[in-house]
Amino acid sequence: MTNRRDFLKKAGAGAAVVGASTLAAPAVHAQTTIRWRMQTYAGPALAEHVIKPAIDSFNAVAGDAMQIELFFADQLVPTGELFRAMQRGTIDAVQSDDDSMASPTEVTVFGGYFPFASRYSLDVPVLFNQFGLNEIWDAEYSKVGVKHLSAGAWDPCHFNTKDPIRSLDDLKGKRVFTFPTAGRFLTQFGVVPVTLPWEDIEVAVQTGELDGIAWSGITEDYTVGWSKVTDYFLTNNISGAWAGSFFANMDRYQELPDNLKELLKLTMDSSHYYRQWWYWGGEADLRVNGTDMQLTTIPDEEWATVEAAAIKFWDEIAAESETKAKVVQIFKNYNDLMVKAGRPYRF
Numbered sequence: 001m002t003n004r005r006d007f008l009k010k011a012g013a014g015a016a017v018v019g020a021s022t023l024a025a026p027a028v029h030a031q032t033t034i035r036w037r038m039q040t041y042a043g044p045a046l047a048e049h050v051i052k053p054a055i056d057s058f059n060a061v062a063g064d065a066m067q068i069e070l071f072f073a074d075q076l077v078p079t080g081e082l083f084r085a086m087q088r089g090t091i092d093a094v095q096s097d098d099d100s101m102a103s104p105t106e107v108t109v110f111g112g113y114f115p116f117a118s119r120y121s122l123d124v125p126v127l128f129n130q131f132g133l134n135e136i137w138d139a140e141y142s143k144v145g146v147k148h149l150s151a152g153a154w155d156p157c158h159f160n161t162k163d164p165i166r167s168l169d170d171l172k173g174k175r176v177f178t179f180p181t182a183g184r185f186l187t188q189f190g191v192v193p194v195t196l197p198w199e200d201i202e203v204a205v206q207t208g209e210l211d212g213i214a215w216s217g218i219t220e221d222y223t224v225g226w227s228k229v230t231d232y233f234l235t236n237n238i239s240g241a242w243a244g245s246f247f248a249n250m251d252r253y254q255e256l257p258d259n260l261k262e263l264l265k266l267t268m269d270s271s272h273y274y275r276q277w278w279y280w281g282g283e284a285d286l287r288v289n290g291t292d293m294q295l296t297t298i299p300d301e302e303w304a305t306v307e308a309a310a311i312k313f314w315d316e317i318a319a320e321s322e323t324k325a326k327v328v329q330i331f332k333n334y335n336d337l338m339v340k341a342g343r344p345y346r347f
Contacts, residue, residue: 036092054271106323111237112179115310124153152272154242161212177213219282227292
């Protein structure tokens with residue numbers, strides 16, 4: 001009994017010491033900040049509008065839980081290698097269109113500017129959220145280990161050139177920087193598509209390597225400085241809105257806790273909303289008040305031949321695969337609905 005009492009006393013004293021030390025110095029569990037690297041298709045001046053405000057907000061709210069480091073066009077890898085870099089995990093996330101980053105999916109051809117698939121910027125989110133494109137994109141990218149996060153609209157696709165374009169004949173022989181699918185479509189009108197790094201475009205126009213650009217609307221022309229090296233802006237466009245998306249490496253995305261996934265979604269929605277009003281207002285204001293470029297127009301009856309060629313192009317794309325045919329049919333159904341709805345949806 002004596003030995004037992006002595007043992008209990010010592011054990012109690014030890015427990016008291018341990019308890020006291022525990023209360024005095026509680027255990028600290030170090031939190032490791034999740035860090036992502038994201039590269040955008042946009043150069044620094046454009047990124048200030050199309051992505052940076054949203055990422056800055058994400059980082060401010062996420063704090064020590066997660067930080068996204070943003071890189072601009074071609075900063076880590078060339079734009080055409082973005083998909084592979086993300087798939088390998090070299091980059092955690094990407095903002096781009098499918099076409100420019102050369103994704104190996106059945107929907108790649110529809111990214112960027114698919115000719116006349118949209119008339120206005122609101123068409124793009126409606127097609128994805130209400131007409132089934134989200135589900136198709138999600139399935140296609142899941143097959144290749146990439147998470148398609150969210151699609152949104154950018155600006156319409158116009159030509160800005162050194163020489164005036166007032167007829168389809170004026171396009172013949174023009175060396176133009178544009179997107180892969182848009183270039184494929186425009187070759188039938190004599191356009192010579194040219195692929196160059198984004199940051200080289202301005203100098204290429206100045207040196208005569210390029211005759212023009214079909215990469216954006218007038219807002220971007222002024223924002224990135226292209227309005228200073230081209231003299232004319234064609235008011236006809238081959239698409240009402242660029243369709244782009246946010247993507248992430250699948251493993252990295254699945255590692256995120258649910259609250260950060262939700263914050264990422266809110267951030268992308270914020271980015272989509274910013275672009276809706278920034279482009280919509282900018283396109284109108286700079287057409288009226290911009291002083292760098294003179295506006296030109298191809299007559300409606302002549303431009304109608306381009307629109308008719310686009311529908312034929314759609315059918316050619318649809319014949320390539322079942323998935324492509326499904327997307328093209330959605331475009332047809334949607335545009336048929338818009339025409340029947342009348343003003344303000346279609347004129």
